[in-house]
Every structure is written in C-alpha cells, then in structure tokens.
Amino acid sequence: MDTRQLKTLLAIETHRTFAQAADVVGLTPSAVSQQIQSLEQELNTAIFDRSSRPPKLTPQGLQVIEMAKDILQREDDVKAALRGDQMAGTLMVGSVRTSALNLLPRVIVQMRRQFPALKTNLRVSLSSPLIADVASGRLDAAVVAEHLGIPNALRWSPFLREPLWIIAPKGTESTDPIRLLNTRPYVRFRSPVPLANLIDTELSRLGVVTQDVAEIDTIGSIVTCVRQGLGISVVPHVALDEDGADIVRLPFGSPQVTRQIGLVERTVSPRGEVIARMHEALADQCGEHGVRR
Known part of the structure; x- marks a missing residue:
C-alpha cells in the first residue's frame, strides 16, 4: 500500500x-x-x-x-521519532464537552507557536469512547473528568482541581446556601457526565429539594440563564468570568465540593514528552486551581 x-x-x-x-x-x-x-x-x-x-x-x-x-x-510520528524530534508529527487529542474545553484550544494554539512542526487534531466526544480510543491508539490523549472506568494500561493525570459554586442573579441577597437551593427557581444541569452526577449527589446529601424551572445540558447556557434571572444553579469555577460582577456566588457543599479534570494517556506512549508539555500548559492555564504532575 x-x-x-x-x-x-x-x-x-x-x-x-x-x-x-x-x-x-x-x-x-x-x-x-x-x-x-x-x-x-x-x-x-x-x-x-x-x-x-x-x-x-x-x-x-x-x-x-x-x-x-x-x-x-503513524508515518509522521515515526519520522519525527527517527529525527529525534519529540515535538513534531501529529498529536491526536480528544476532549469531553466540558467548560474546561475552553482551555484546550488556547493550549493547542500556544503549543503550535512553540513547536511549529507539531500538528494537532482535536476530537470532541463523551468520556467512554474517548477513553476507548486512547486505549486503542486512535487518540494519543484525551481530556476527561475523574472517571472510574480507566483501564490499567492507561494513566489519568489531573491538571485542574476546582471548586463548585452556587450561582445566583446579581442582587440576590440570601447568604444561606441551603435556603437558597430550597426556595429559589433552580436550573438543573442534566447530562450523562460525572459533573451532573456529582452535583445531584451532593444536593441529595444536603437534603435539598430544588424548585426546577429548567433542565439544560451545557454549563455555558446555564450561566447565561442565571445571568438573565431565570433561576439559580451550580457550576464549576472554570465556567465563570474572572470578575463575576454580574453573578452572586456561594460555596456549594459542606465542605465545598470540588471536581477534577485531567489528561488520560497510555502508560507507555511514544508521545509522552509532548503530552507532558500539554499537561503543564493546561495546569498553567488553570491558575490557582492547576495541578502539576
């Protein structure tokens, strides 16, 4: 051939x-x-x-x-390896549809500037098929949330550990998180991903009965609805703007709940060096919530 x-x-x-x-x-x-x-x-x-x-x-x-x-x-990768150039060839990367996906394009552009010979190909999907594609070699690495179904042949390394926040429209005066969750209209995150389950589990543990007014499957849309006054919700830190002046935020959970996102890769990978550089860049983008290897 x-x-x-x-x-x-x-x-x-x-x-x-x-x-x-x-x-x-x-x-x-x-x-x-x-x-x-x-x-x-x-x-x-x-x-x-x-x-x-x-x-x-x-x-x-x-x-x-x-x-x-x-x-x-694979031809590109082998040629790069034979040249001794670990920062060349094509890096096949996957990502879940998470608010942390905002970070990945920035890092890809940054690495493209640093390593002009490195090409990247991004695929967005759900956690399970992404993990399967990394295991089979169709992907070099993937951004996924903390996941129970990681095979032994793979390694998951968190680059982000962030708090979850109750968010409410500007002008909301209540400082009691439980009262807020029990009494205000609630915009629920409904999606087959670990974050949605994490939020629902903590709501149940707190004994909260929410007054649902909407079910939405993207965090960005939820933040928009809260800004417009539709109700309150729970979102991860990375979904919020730096100033957050138009949203009231309160810690979610007692103690405050956190979630982790990381890179999954094969434990023995020919692209280990470039994946390590990507992990470092992602952690840097996460600021105070970044996790280094």
Missing part, C-alpha cells in the same frame, strides 16, 4: 471531487483515478460509489478513510 494513494484519498474526501483533489496533490484527474482504482484492487473493495456524480464514499470507503488517517499519522 502506497502512502501517496492514501494522501490522495484524503484529498478527495476533503475537496469532494477527483478534479479538485488532483490540483491539491499535483496530479492529473486520470492519475488520481488510477491511484484510487489501484487501492481498491489491493483492498478488494469499492471505496467510491461511482453511480453518483461526484462519486460518494461507500461504507467500506469510510473505513478506509479512517485507516488512511491512522497510517499517515
């Missing part, structure tokens, strides 16, 4: 037509077609359905696309 064929295949996926891909890879359209036909013969499968115009990827073709991305990434 020729990696030039795989690069051509990815160019077709990106640019949608053989003709546009030909311009990108510097070949004629007929040469592109010959490369794909040769690849199909080698794999004994149809990658494209040519009955439509432009040709569309078949289900088998989608699998070949994933294989091509994996092979080309």
